[in-house]
Amino acid sequence: MLSIPNLKTGEILAPYTTYKIGGPADYFVVVKNQEELVNAVIEARKNNIPYFILGTGANILFGDKGFRGLVIKNEADNFRFENTDLIAESGVTIADLIMETARQGLSGFEHFAGIPSTVGGAMWQNLHFLSPDRTRTVFIEEILHSAKLLNEDNEIITVSKDFFKFDYDYSILHDQKFVVIEAVFRLEQKPQEEILKQIKDNLEWRNEKQPSVEQYPSCGSVFKKIEGVGAGRLIERVGLKGYKMGGIQSSPQHANFLFNIGEGTAADVIALIKLIQEKVKKETGYELETEISFVGDF
Ligand SMILES: Cc1cc2nc3c(=O)[nH]c(=O)nc-3n(C[C@H](O)[C@H](O)[C@H](O)COP(=O)(O)OP(=O)(O)OC[C@H]3O[C@@H](n4cnc5c(N)ncnc54)[C@H](O)[C@@H]3O)c2cc1C
Missing domain, CATH: 3.30.43.10 (Uridine Diphospho-n-acetylenolpyruvylglucosamine Reductase, domain 2)
Incomplete structure (x- = not known):
């Protein structure tokens, strides 16, 4: 029991x-x-x-x-500051940390403005977004210092960031049953106006390029990016941008977002994913891989 x-x-x-x-x-x-x-x-x-x-x-x-x-x-969401370090439980949302660190004039989280995530989810996937000049990708690992985990033997251990073997959309949490309990982020002091401007720029970028998740429920990008090609562009090339399958539609704004137009089911999402993968493979030779996780019974 x-x-x-x-x-x-x-x-x-x-x-x-x-x-x-x-x-x-x-x-x-x-x-x-x-x-x-x-x-x-x-x-x-x-x-x-x-x-x-x-x-x-x-x-x-x-x-x-x-x-x-x-x-x-x-929803374990306590956090505290020690000088420029932020120590956060794993259920705190990145949105809350962005607001609070900006208030304190501490830089690091503003790069991830507008992305729904908890600390634990961000570490699972190595949360990322474009740098302010949009020339490179900024990853959450860049501000992570160390973390407290529950290991498979039910022991609480402290590990440094190298332990996570971070990569693009990857950390060791994909392969081993560690639970993130708490994380320490090392931030930098910066004038508050600069941080607030970055948050605003990133939110504007997102509003311009991506459908809002409140209006169009989704999981963000469904397919992994293919360097230099773009999953969204491949979907567009085979004529499936904006295509509907049951209650799910490829966004007319950003084809790699397959959003729920109301009453959408997991079966609809999977059917549309399969159709896109088959058509893209047949007509372009590229194999699109999904980046979201499928959990439970389908
Ligand atoms: C509109 C939209 C835009 C997005 N844009 C981006 C983007 O720009 N960049 C980007 O990187 N991602 C983006 N994403 C994807 C998503 O926001 C991130 O992957 C985010 O980190 C997920 O966090 P979560 O808390 O929702 O995790 P969940 O989806 O709830 O879980 C994801 C995985 O993390 C594991 N996990 C969660 N907490 C813990 C823990 N404490 N310990 C161990 N494992 C844990 C879960 O078990 C699960 O396997 C976007 C998603 C949406 C909907």
Whole structure:
């Protein structure tokens, strides 16, 4: 038996994701601090119940049949400053950290303005965005100093950033069952006006190029980028930009965003992904790989 306070059963997952898609979880809990997070994971492991740590649900597609196991919605969101270091629990949203660090005149998080993410999700995928001059990619690893993890033996360990083996859209969290509990970010002092200007520039860039997630629920880009070619451009080349499959549509603004036009299902997303992959392969020879994770039963 799972000894977890406020445990729910049969909770529908759709509202907890940016896609607004996903069936029921057998077990579901919202954790509000690191002790609750660690307890929920250890309880699931002790009872041999599969578990999934959910941040803002911005990089995953839950299946229409939901999740057989425990979904742990991570809202452990305490953080504090020590000089120019920020120590944050893994459920804090990057949006909250952007506002608070900007207030303190500390630079580092402003590059990620407008991206839905928790600290844990950002580390899982090595969150990234274009540099201010748009000539390179800035990664979250550049400001990460160290982190506290729960390892597979239920021990809490402290690791440096090298431990994560960060790469583009990759960290060791993809392959090993570590849970991020807390992270230390090393920031730089900067005039507040400069930080606020960068936030504004990045939000404007996003509004211009990408459909808003509030209006068009999605998971951001579905396919991995192909250097020098662009997944979105390939979708456009084969005539599928703006194409609809059930309740899912390739965005007319940014073809690599497949958004939920209302009543969209995971089955619709998968059908559109398959169609795009097949047509792009047949007509251009390129193989498009997905960058989002598919979680649960489909
Ligand atoms: C509109 C839109 C735009 C986007 N733009 C960008 C962009 O510009 N750049 C970019 O990099 N991404 C982008 N994304 C993708 C997404 O925002 C990122 O991947 C983000 O980091 C996901 O964080 P999350 O908290 O939502 O993670 P979730 O989607 O909830 O989870 C993702 C993975 O992280 C794991 N995880 C979460 N917390 C922990 C933890 N504490 N310990 C261990 N594992 C954990 C989960 O189990 C899961 O496997 C975009 C998404 C959307 C919807």
